[in-house]
Amino acid sequence: MPLTIASPAFFTYESGTQHLLAALDSSNRLISSTHQAQPGQVVQLYANGLGQVDNQPATGEPASASPLSHTLTLPAVTIAGQAATVQFSGLAPGFPGLYQVNVEVPAGVPSGVQPVVLKINGVPSPAANLPVQ
Secondary structure, eight states: OOOOSOOOEEOEEEETTEEEEOEEOTTOOBOOSSSOBOTTOEEEEEEEOOOOBSSOOOTTOOBOSSSOOBBSSOOEEEETTEEEEEEEEEEOBTSSSOEEEEEEOOTTOOSEEEEEEEEETTEEOOOEEEEEO
16 A cells, blocks of 8 residues: 655635635734635645654644744745645644644735645645635
């Protein structure tokens, strides 16, 4: 059985007939079809399967806010096929086993529901949908 260092996937939620990426803006408001991400804005994306981190908490324990637990490899994230600047990648403080990736929505992303893909250690995630204004 082949093993991988990472197997990334985003958390999503159902909104009407769409499955949207679990993402928050800088005010911790849920990104949705009525509260869309904006180009240039930093959003928090939630995922699992990003692999090892520094400052590893004990099994089942929540991640610390100080110091943070960073992934050992910085992922690449694209939104609508455009590279997004990753500002943080690691465990979400206060939660056990939940990864958070903070990215800046690229300036040229068109409005509408756009696919987001994360790639870490050569392994891409399935695409998830992010509403963009």
